[in-house]
Amino acid sequence: MKKKIVLALGGNALGSTLKEQMDAVKYTSKAIADLIEEGYDVVVAHGNGPQVGMINNAFTEYGKVDSKFPYMPLSMCVAMSQAYIGYDLQNALREELLNRGIKKSVTSIITQVVVDEEDPAFERPTKPIGPFMTADEAEVNRARGMVVVEDSGRGYRRVVASPKPQDIVEIDTVKSLLEAGEIVIACGGGGIPVVREGNHLKGVGAVIDKDFASSLMAQKLDADSFVVLTAVEKVAIKFGTPEQEWLSELTLDTAKKHIENKEFAEGSMLPKVLAGLSFASSKPGRKTLITSLEKAADGLAGKTGTWIKS
Numbered sequence: 001m002k003k004k005i006v007l008a009l010g011g012n013a014l015g016s017t018l019k020e021q022m023d024a025v026k027y028t029s030k031a032i033a034d035l036i037e038e039g040y041d042v043v044v045a046h047g048n049g050p051q052v053g054m055i056n057n058a059f060t061e062y063g064k065v066d067s068k069f070p071y072m073p074l075s076m077c078v079a080m081s082q083a084y085i086g087y088d089l090q091n092a093l094r095e096e097l098l099n100r101g102i103k104k105s106v107t108s109i110i111t112q113v114v115v116d117e118e119d120p121a122f123e124r125p126t127k128p129i130g131p132f133m134t135a136d137e138a139e140v141n142r143a144r145g146m147v148v149v150e151d152s153g154r155g156y157r158r159v160v161a162s163p164k165p166q167d168i169v170e171i172d173t174v175k176s177l178l179e180a181g182e183i184v185i186a187c188g189g190g191g192i193p194v195v196r197e198g199n200h201l202k203g204v205g206a207v208i209d210k211d212f213a214s215s216l217m218a219q220k221l222d223a224d225s226f227v228v229l230t231a232v233e234k235v236a237i238k239f240g241t242p243e244q245e246w247l248s249e250l251t252l253d254t255a256k257k258h259i260e261n262k263e264f265a266e267g268s269m270l271p272k273v274l275a276g277l278s279f280a281s282s283k284p285g286r287k288t289l290i291t292s293l294e295k296a297a298d299g300l301a302g303k304t305g306t307w308i309k310s
């Protein structure tokens with residue numbers, strides 16, 4: 001039987017600017033097409049931090065030129081980022097598959113993800129979006145009402161609320177397309193954050209973490225494996241120190257111990273490990289792989305990467 005996998009693509013698979021994105025998606029599509037050729041049924045999710053920040057900044061700047069222009073909600077900017085990235089990614093993947101003689105349609109689904117309006121994350125913005133800033137630019141933007149934090153010595157970045165995903169509105173559509181043998185791109189940028197108001201879905205100002213949203217999607221699709229693709233081949237403890245130790249496997253217990261010891265950086269590796277743990281512990285037999293895009297096929301073949309198993 002074919003194996004179902006959900007891939008979560010990190011920032012290095014997409015680039016930050018349009019030129020970088022157009023180049024990166026070609027490269028990324030080759031790695032995804034390799035997995036499709038190997039016989040995996042694939043659903044792809046992706047991040048949007050740089051892109052959603054760029055879109056939001058563009059509307060803010062335009063608002064200064066045209067005072068009649070209405071405020072553009074962050075939820076709408078997430079929707080735009082899904083289309084902006086999905087358009088390039090689905091075309092690159094479609095072309096790569098055709099070049100290999102594989103005829104499969106690739107579809108990006110505008111995906112809404114339900115969050116809890118009472119989620120404490122709304123009171124404590126943590127998700128970095130947009131470009132890095134200098135200390136002076138950070139001050140100017142703080143005066144405009146943005147929350148800006150210093151990011152691990154790399155500069156300053158705007159942060160926004162990042163509530164936990166509770167439900168995926170379009171999950172049945174994703175399931176149907178997957179069962180029909182199509183390649184689906186869904187939960188882009190963690191999904192458009194919405195809250196339910198009866199039959200109405202109201203967009204809210206936040207950016208959901210794509211690792212948490214794609215872990216939830218993998219659980220709802222009953223995927224065999226959840227695969228988090230980032231810039232490192234494995235997860236490490238004592239990361240970035242001379243004692244750094246790459247890990248091939250994390251059990252639920254060892255992962256919890258390393259989390260308590262603060263081995264995984266908040267805002268980068270920690271959400272990946274937590275999202276991976278959530279999938280691996282949701283049903284016996286489910287496994288999460290964290291590795292790089294280049295090593296995805298080797299990782300799935302059990303040759304590398306960090307596997308999280310229950």
Ligand SMILES: Nc1ncnc2c1ncn2[C@@H]1O[C@H](COP(=O)(O)OP(=O)(O)O)[C@@H](O)[C@H]1O
Pocket residue numbers: 009010011012047229230231232234235236237238239263264265267268269270
């Ligand atoms: N313990 C760790 N093990 C491995 N990488 C880590 C660790 N802590 C932090 N990192 C860093 O986290 C990065 C992944 O986070 P990030 O770049 O935010 O993800 P994304 O690929 O989704 O954009 C890795 O490339 C690495 O530089």
Ligand SMILES: NC(=O)OP(=O)(O)O
Pocket residue numbers: 010011046047048049050189190207208209210211
């Ligand atoms: N939404 C999201 O998690 O984006 P990044 O992966 O780019 O941070």
